[in-house]
Structure formats: C-alpha cells, structure tokens
Amino acid sequence: MHRKTPLKIIGSNAERTRLHNRKVVLGHLRSHGKLGRAELARLTGLSTQAMSNIIAELESEALILAGERQTKGRGLPAVQYTLNPAGAVALGVEVRPNAILCALVNFLGDTLYTKRIHIESSEPAVVLPTVKAACDEALSSIGKNAPPVLGAGIVMPGPFGRVGLTGAGKAELVGWDDKDPQVLFEDVLQVPVRVENDATAAAIAEQTTGSATDLQSFCFVYFGTGLGLGVISNGEILRGAFGNAGELGHVVVERGGRLCSCGNRGCLETYTSRMAASEFLQKRGKSAESQKDLSDLLAVNDPDLDEWICEAADPLAQAIGTLENLFDPEAVILGGAMPPELLERLIAKLNLIDATVSVRADRTLPRVVRGASGWMTAALGAAALIIHDTYIPSISKVA
Amino acid sequence: MHRKTPLKIIGSNAERTRLHNRKVVLGHLRSHGKLGRAELARLTGLSTQAMSNIIAELESEALILAGERQTKGRGLPAVQYTLNPAGAVALGVEVRPNAILCALVNFLGDTLYTKRIHIESSEPAVVLPTVKAACDEALSSIGKNAPPVLGAGIVMPGPFGRVGLTGAGKAELVGWDDKDPQVLFEDVLQVPVRVENDATAAAIAEQTTGSATDLQSFCFVYFGTGLGLGVISNGEILRGAFGNAGELGHVVVERGGRLCSCGNRGCLETYTSRMAASEFLQKRGKSAESQKDLSDLLAVNDPDLDEWICEAADPLAQAIGTLENLFDPEAVILGGAMPPELLERLIAKLNLIDATVSVRADRTLPRVVRGASGWMTAALGAAALIIHDTYIPSISKVA
DNA sequence: CTTGAATGCTCAACTCAATTGAATTAAATC
DNA sequence: GATTTAATTCAATTGAGTTGAGCATTCAAG
Known part of the structure; x- marks a missing residue:
C-alpha cells in the first residue's frame, strides 16, 4: 500500500468469472434493495439460468435471503431476494x-x-x-x-x-x-x-450507510486530526500512486498565508480544521479540545466560535471550488470529528464559488452536504x- | 458522456472473458515490448495452453507478430511476440x-x-x-x-x-x-x-507515445485555449461524474486575485496560460498570439517574456502542489500548445512547495516533467x- | 369464466474458453 | 553424450454460462 506496485493486470477464467458474477449480483442487490432473478439477469446481462445458479449458491451460503413473490403486472411474480444482514x-x-x-x-x-x-x-x-x-x-x-x-x-x-x-x-x-x-x-x-x-x-462509510448511498462520485472532506479527503470517482476509490491521494489539509488556499506545521504558508488546515478552531478559541481563553467542548460552545451560541466559523468558511469554500473543478463530483460531503451542528453552520456560511463545473442547471443535490458521521466513522x-x-x-x- | 450514466455493472461469461484476456495480453505486450507465450501466461495468471490459443488468434488477425526465438538460460527458447504496428x-x-x-x-x-x-x-x-x-x-x-x-x-x-x-x-x-x-x-x-x-x-497521447509510457498515475497539465488537466490514476482515466473533471484553469490560486472571464478572481488561468501570456505581452506592445510568436520571442531571449515566465511560475507551482497533494501522482507533466523551450524555462523557474506527499526519499523521476507534445497532441x-x-x-x- | 399472452423460472443439452497432464522439442549443464 | 530445464503442443476434462423447451402463475381480453 505504501509502495508503488506496478499494477498487475491478470486474465480471467471460469473460476474468476464466477467470483466476479457473484460480486456483481451482490452489488445490484445492495443498490436496489430487492430484486428477482429475471431482473437481475437483465441488469447484469447474464442469462436467467446463470442467475438461478448464482442465486442458489449465494442463498446456500446465507449471503442472501429469499423473500415473498412480488406481483408486477402480468406473469409469474418474481421471488424477491435481498442481502442477508446477518x-x-x-x-x-x-x-x-x-x-x-x-x-x-x-x-x-x-x-x-x-x-x-x-x-x-x-x-x-x-x-x-x-x-x-x-x-x-x-x-x-x-x-x-x-x-x-x-x-x-x-x-x-x-x-x-x-x-x-x-x-x-x-x-x-x-x-x-x-x-x-x-x-x-x-x-x-x-x-x-x-x-x-x-x-x-470515512468516505466508504458514507457510501455504505450514510448520505452518499446513491452517489458514484463524491468528495468526502474529513475533519480528523488534520483535514483529509476521500474521493470516490465513478465508484472507484482514488488512491494515487502511493496511497497518499487526498491530502487536502495542506492544499494552499492563501499565498503567503498562515504558517503551517508543514513549513508552508496558507494551508487550508491552518484555517479550517479542528486544530485551527481550538487554536482560535484558545486565544480567546476558551478551551475546545474535544468535540464535546465545541458542542457546548455551539449550544450557547458562543460568539467566538461563530466568528471562527465565519473565518473558516471562506478558505473552505475556495477549496471546495477546487475540488469541484478537479474532480467533478456529484457532491462534496463534509464529515468527521466535528459536531454535526457545527458542520451545518459551516455549510450555511459557505460562500461557494459560482463558476465551477459543479454549477449545473440539472442539479438535484446541494453542492455541499453534511455527512451522517459519528465518532466511530473511520473504524466503521x-x-x-x-x-x-x-x-x-x-x-x-x-x- | 455529458450526462451522468448510473454506471452499469455487468456480469461476465466465456465470450467476455475471451475479450478481456485478449486485451490483457495486448496490454502486456505493449508495456513489455516483446514476450513469449510462457512468460505471458505467468504475467496474466493463465495457463500456457490458454495463452497459446489467445496468441494464435491474435496472430491470425495480424495484431501481433511472431519474432525470433530468444534464448534465456536453459530450455526451449521462447518465440517472442510483439504488437504489429501495422x-x-x-x-x-x-x-x-x-x-x-x-x-x-x-x-x-x-x-x-x-x-x-x-x-x-x-x-x-x-x-x-x-x-x-x-x-x-x-x-x-x-x-x-x-x-x-x-x-x-x-x-x-x-x-x-x-x-x-x-x-x-x-x-x-x-x-x-x-x-x-x-x-x-x-x-x-x-x-x-x-x-x-x-x-x-493529451494525457493519453503522452502515455502511449510520450514521456509517460511507464507511468500508471500522473497529472497532465495541458496548455490549450485555457488550462486543462488530464488525470490518469492507477491506469484509469479520471472523468468525474459528468466528464468535466480536470478544470484546472479555474482553480483559484490567489484569493481576490485577477478577474477571470468566468467571473471569479484569482483563477490559475489568468496567470499561467497562453491567454495570460499574450495579454501580458500585448501590454508591452508585443504580439504573442501564436506559438510561433512565442518561439520567436523566446529565441531572442525577450526580457518581457522572461518576466512573464517568472510571474507565471509561482501560481503554477502552487497549483502543482495542490495536484500532488490531491492526486498523489508519480509525476506532473506539462504540455500542450506551448513551445517546448518555453515549458522548459517555466519548469526551471518553478519554486515547488517542499511539503507535499510527492516529496519522497525514493523518487526517481523529477516532480515536474515536460511533455513530448506537438501541435497535434489532442488529435493524436x-x-x-x-x-x-x-x-x-x-x-x-x-x- | 375461459382463454391466451406475458413473465418468472427450471430442466436438460450444449458450447465456449479455460485447465490439466502427458508428450515433444530445444537449449544449458554435467 | 546424458540429464535437466523450459517452452510449447496435444488430447482430454472441467467450470460456468447459453440455449431452447416446458411449466407455473398472473393479467387481460373475449
């Protein structure tokens, strides 16, 4: 994972085909909820007979469950299969x-x-x-x-x-x-x-159980120790050559700006991150080391925290514009170790750039969404x- | 391509397996130059018999050529196959x-x-x-x-x-x-x-015949009308949800900077692009509409052009830092409709950021490379x- | 209410493209 | 020269998907 592995492209055979097809079936069941054999066959481009065999195998392993037959117009109602949570x-x-x-x-x-x-x-x-x-x-x-x-x-x-x-x-x-x-x-x-x-x-968690279950392409801005970024593009995880893609915290948003621990000036992390927040509040004599501290300040509408949010929003908005222009995602999601309400306020204050490829007439989602994340997000x-x-x-x- | 297509994941069968394996073989032949059947079998994880069949088929279609047997230690020397250029x-x-x-x-x-x-x-x-x-x-x-x-x-x-x-x-x-x-x-x-x-x-051209033939992950900065970006990450083209990924020209490098035609301020394109160069030189009473004009100015060591290069280098260096941190590429390549010597000078003037994930002890390539591109790059x-x-x-x- | 079309699904036979194991050829080493 | 090693082919087998016929179940038309 650290090292660059000259990715090996391998051939396929009957066995690997079967493994692939199993995954394809499970993937469709996951994204559609429940499906019958015939419909799965259509979705996957396989024959109904092949689908029957795959379904039988998955069912025997208890990875999927047969449900009720469900009537949809004429014809024999299809047995609906779902993933077996257990x-x-x-x-x-x-x-x-x-x-x-x-x-x-x-x-x-x-x-x-x-x-x-x-x-x-x-x-x-x-x-x-x-x-x-x-x-x-x-x-x-x-x-x-x-x-x-x-x-x-x-x-x-x-x-x-x-x-x-x-x-x-x-x-x-x-x-x-x-x-x-x-x-x-x-x-x-x-x-x-x-x-x-x-x-x-965290991005994968968001896609599996959070607010990105329908998205194939999105950027997940993760507030952790620093500021990270998880990118899913057309269903694939973007890792980069050495597994270090998504180092958003050290993207420069202000030339000659604040000095960062990395030695540069103007890194986004110095404006918009938990660290930045706690430093800002410390100068005002307030402690904001934990999420709890931040939640408490938020609950009492602390003016200093509000000030920080306003200050942090602009650099973040600029960085989001950059993400939109570079990755062309369906949405940018904000999550991680920040109180959800704080993220909401931050989003509300965002003064997003009007001219990016993400500004489209046919948008249905907001450009920036709050993630459905909790304190265990990364482990989950x-x-x-x-x-x-x-x-x-x-x-x-x-x- | 404009529209978001909810990518369809399909199953595999014998026919698709064969197509896949053909591609795999051609891909290995391309990246290794010449290979024998047995070695191809090892690389692809297929049996030698399967490889023989695939090779026979490809040879009958004249997509590959059988060369000399080549001795490598003991055993029967392997017939070396290569892609047939024609x-x-x-x-x-x-x-x-x-x-x-x-x-x-x-x-x-x-x-x-x-x-x-x-x-x-x-x-x-x-x-x-x-x-x-x-x-x-x-x-x-x-x-x-x-x-x-x-x-x-x-x-x-x-x-x-x-x-x-x-x-x-x-x-x-x-x-x-x-x-x-x-x-x-x-x-x-x-x-x-x-x-x-x-x-x-242009990025694909670079990977096929240019200076990125060995790279699986790279960013290609393309000087065209504006400033574009092609990203290949682990061998895959990054397109984004709507095919608009890589809009590098409108990434903001200077908050509240120069007014761009898009309505924003501080877009990279307003500093580092052909348009930016020609506007800069026009103010000095010089014309630089075509690549030829630029080449000529370059040939006579025009001080104004030099000044522009210096001015353009900083925003570009910052953007390259952003690309490195977000995509973690093996290298960033500069190319497109700019005279190669100008790109060289621009690269020489780059004051790259020291703290990005691309600064590694084990680097073999320079962080920024000039592309081997000509005026037909995009069509090629x-x-x-x-x-x-x-x-x-x-x-x-x-x- | 009956009948026929449409749809889901299974059975049995078939096909494709792989794998396996034995045989063949040619070079390197003893 | 005999032996080992490696590439390749031949022949048989296997795994997994396809095809086509047939049955079951529902809707809809007569």
Whole structure:
C-alpha cells in the first residue's frame, strides 16, 4: 500500500468469472434493495439460468435471503431476494497514537459493536496484540454461531512512506516506519486485511450507510486530526500512486498565508480544521479540545466560535471550488470529528464559488452536504471497506 | 458522456472473458515490448495452453507478430511476440471553433497522417461532413489494403453540459448544446467513437507515445485555449461524474486575485496560460498570439517574456502542489500548445512547495516533467485513446 | 369464466474458453 | 553424450454460462 506496485493486470477464467458474477449480483442487490432473478439477469446481462445458479449458491451460503413473490403486472411474480444482514460480518479498526477504536459491522455495514481502548504506546508490539484482543472480543460479542468474517479494515494515519509532509501523520505512530501494516495485521488476525487512511474509510462509510448511498462520485472532506479527503470517482476509490491521494489539509488556499506545521504558508488546515478552531478559541481563553467542548460552545451560541466559523468558511469554500473543478463530483460531503451542528453552520456560511463545473442547471443535490458521521466513522468505514470489496468487482464497467 | 450514466455493472461469461484476456495480453505486450507465450501466461495468471490459443488468434488477425526465438538460460527458447504496428489503425479528430485537426495513428499510436482543415462554422452540419471527408482521406492515404480501423476519438472543448463555467468552452461550438456528439459521429463515421476533452486526450497521447509510457498515475497539465488537466490514476482515466473533471484553469490560486472571464478572481488561468501570456505581452506592445510568436520571442531571449515566465511560475507551482497533494501522482507533466523551450524555462523557474506527499526519499523521476507534445497532441491523443481501449480492460486489477 | 399472452423460472443439452497432464522439442549443464 | 530445464503442443476434462423447451402463475381480453 505504501509502495508503488506496478499494477498487475491478470486474465480471467471460469473460476474468476464466477467470483466476479457473484460480486456483481451482490452489488445490484445492495443498490436496489430487492430484486428477482429475471431482473437481475437483465441488469447484469447474464442469462436467467446463470442467475438461478448464482442465486442458489449465494442463498446456500446465507449471503442472501429469499423473500415473498412480488406481483408486477402480468406473469409469474418474481421471488424477491435481498442481502442477508446477518450473512457475514467485517471488522474495522482505527489505530490512533493513544487509542484503538474497534468496530464490527454486519453485511449491510450496520454497526453491531464498537469499543475504544486506550493505549500507552503505539508501537506494533503493543498495538497488534491489543487489536487482536479487541477483535476477538468484538466477534465473541455476537454469540456462538457467528457468520463468516469477511476481513478487517485498518485505518492508520497517512501519509504512507517517508514523504516531505510529516506534520501530522504516521510519524505519530512509532515503530511502524519500515513495517508493512497489512502483512502484520493479516498475520495476527488471520483474516484478509486492508489498510486505508481515515478519510477514504470515512468516505466508504458514507457510501455504505450514510448520505452518499446513491452517489458514484463524491468528495468526502474529513475533519480528523488534520483535514483529509476521500474521493470516490465513478465508484472507484482514488488512491494515487502511493496511497497518499487526498491530502487536502495542506492544499494552499492563501499565498503567503498562515504558517503551517508543514513549513508552508496558507494551508487550508491552518484555517479550517479542528486544530485551527481550538487554536482560535484558545486565544480567546476558551478551551475546545474535544468535540464535546465545541458542542457546548455551539449550544450557547458562543460568539467566538461563530466568528471562527465565519473565518473558516471562506478558505473552505475556495477549496471546495477546487475540488469541484478537479474532480467533478456529484457532491462534496463534509464529515468527521466535528459536531454535526457545527458542520451545518459551516455549510450555511459557505460562500461557494459560482463558476465551477459543479454549477449545473440539472442539479438535484446541494453542492455541499453534511455527512451522517459519528465518532466511530473511520473504524466503521474501515469495516465498510471490507463489505465494499465483496460487492464491487474490479471489472467490466459499461456506461 | 455529458450526462451522468448510473454506471452499469455487468456480469461476465466465456465470450467476455475471451475479450478481456485478449486485451490483457495486448496490454502486456505493449508495456513489455516483446514476450513469449510462457512468460505471458505467468504475467496474466493463465495457463500456457490458454495463452497459446489467445496468441494464435491474435496472430491470425495480424495484431501481433511472431519474432525470433530468444534464448534465456536453459530450455526451449521462447518465440517472442510483439504488437504489429501495422495491425490496426485509429482515427483522432480535434474539433475547434475554426478548424478541424485530423490524425491517423497505427497500432502503437505512431502518427501516420495529420491534417488541419479550416472551417467557417462550427455547427454540426458543417463539422460532421468535414470530419467524415477528412477521415476518409486519412484512411485512403495509407493505400488500398488498409488494416482494420479500431475507431475514432473525438476531442471537443469541455465543459460538457450546461454548467456555471462557460468562459471558454463548448459554448464556442455553436449548435452542439443539446446534441450527443458521440452518437452523431458514430452515425457519420460508422466506427466506434469516443469523445473526450483535450487535456485527457493529451494525457493519453503522452502515455502511449510520450514521456509517460511507464507511468500508471500522473497529472497532465495541458496548455490549450485555457488550462486543462488530464488525470490518469492507477491506469484509469479520471472523468468525474459528468466528464468535466480536470478544470484546472479555474482553480483559484490567489484569493481576490485577477478577474477571470468566468467571473471569479484569482483563477490559475489568468496567470499561467497562453491567454495570460499574450495579454501580458500585448501590454508591452508585443504580439504573442501564436506559438510561433512565442518561439520567436523566446529565441531572442525577450526580457518581457522572461518576466512573464517568472510571474507565471509561482501560481503554477502552487497549483502543482495542490495536484500532488490531491492526486498523489508519480509525476506532473506539462504540455500542450506551448513551445517546448518555453515549458522548459517555466519548469526551471518553478519554486515547488517542499511539503507535499510527492516529496519522497525514493523518487526517481523529477516532480515536474515536460511533455513530448506537438501541435497535434489532442488529435493524436484522441486516436491514442482508441488504441488505449483495445489493451486496457475495464477489469480485474490486482495489486 | 375461459382463454391466451406475458413473465418468472427450471430442466436438460450444449458450447465456449479455460485447465490439466502427458508428450515433444530445444537449449544449458554435467 | 546424458540429464535437466523450459517452452510449447496435444488430447482430454472441467467450470460456468447459453440455449431452447416446458411449466407455473398472473393479467387481460373475449
């Protein structure tokens, strides 16, 4: 994941075809809710017979459930199939310098279990066993005859690899520099593991269970320690050559602006981020370290906080314009570790640029939307990523 | 292409598998130059027998050529196969308000023929027959028993659809607003047609025959009428939800900066673009309408042009930093309708930001590279896009 | 109320494109 | 020269999808 892998393009055979088709079917069931065999056959371009076989297999594995027959005009009513929420589970873990957040989700991405564990050290020797124990506990929480575990998603602070940008990142996690987390975690957990950054995971969470369930292309602005960005473009996750795409916090919005910890001036993060907010409020003698603090200030309509919001809105609006022009998304979503009401106010104050490719006559969605995120977003997103992998084939898209 | 199509994910069967595998083989032959059957089998994860069959088919269609056996250690030396340059051709067309550029390329993307045709009007009624005639002439230029025509790539100015941003775009092409160019051109030309914007086409040209042949992820900054951006990320073209991704010209680099034709202030295009250069030089009483003018000024080391370059470099450097942080590319390439020497000087003057995810210890390439582009880049890129489609499966990538 | 068209679905036979395993050829090494 | 290694082919097999006939169920027309 850190390293550039010269992506290997492989051929297909009957077996891989079957795997692909299974994913395609699960994907359609997810996005449509419920469907009959014949309709699935039409959607996928496969024969009804092939669909029958695939459905039979998925049903025997309890990944899908047969529902009532449903009448739609003439003809034999089709048996409606749906994803079985209890058909499988996935683990999600967020590793922070001082804590591990662990989540378990069902086959729809719904939360089954969450837990936060404080850690004294972020070395692999501490983190790995703690994560293992947390995952075991999460799995045992759902009782004895548990459904299959599809895998575990791990969220770690980026950027990956030794890059110029180290202000706030993996540097905070000691002892991981020359390790490959994917291998380490797979070793310990004994399930397939995927490692992603927080913003991407949050974006996937948003697409799986949040406010982007119908979107194929969107940008997710993630308020974490810094300011991250997860981009989904035409259904695909944008990672970049080294897995470091989406470093929104250090996009310059004001030439020669405020000095940032990265050494540059005018990074968006210095204006619009949790850090920026807490620094601003600290100067006014107020504490805003936690989300709770911010919520409290918000509740009493604190004028200083309002002032910060106004100040933060302009740089953000400019950055959103940039995202729109560069990525042409269906919408930009704001989420992460900020009180929802604060995000709402921030959105309300946004003075968006009028001339971007996203200003279109036929828009149905607002250009900027608040994400449906909570404090566990990244860990839940990591788990959702695993679910996501089971119904997104890396294959044959036709417009 | 303008409209958002809720991308349809389809299943696979034996036939589609074969098509996919053919593409995979062609893709590997393209990137490796020459390969034997056994090695191809290993690369693709297919059996040698399957590879033999695929190779036989491709050879019978003259898409590939058998070369000498080549000894590599023990064992029977493998017959080396290469793409047959003369195995197929593709058309590329750039439609501008006052001209049509037509190109024909061979199966490797090498130029076989180019032509520029002046047009009085850019209405469909004029453009379509002109393009048809130009393509016919291009094809007849290569003689009687011509290889199969894979298709035609068409480059038209974006943005697509009616968007807020109409400063310089399709608006210039009259009578196309409510038409679907893809359908119109396919009707007239009777070959598969793809429509793209200039920057994306140029990026593909760069990847096919230019300086990005080894790159899987890069950003191509295209100096055209305005300033465009083509993004290839992990081998895939980034289009955005409505095909308008990459509108780099209207990314704001200076808050409250120069007034742009789009109505905003501080767009990159107002500092760094052909238009910006010619306006700057006009104020100094010099004409720089054409590339030739610029080349001439450059040849005599014109101080005003030098001054413009210095002035243009800073905003561009900032934008490049943004691209690096958002897309995490292997490199940023500068190209398009600018004299190569000017691009070189511009690159030399760039004061790149030190803290982006692209600043890495293990870099081998420079962060910014000059593209190997000429005046036909977009049309050639359009043709290259068709070639590209024949060896890039939209399928199964494994890291 | 009956009958026929439309639609969902299954059965059985078939086909396509892969895989598997044995045989063949040619070079490198012993 | 004999042996090992590797590329390739031949022949048989297999996995997964397709095709076409037939049955079930519903709607709609007569």
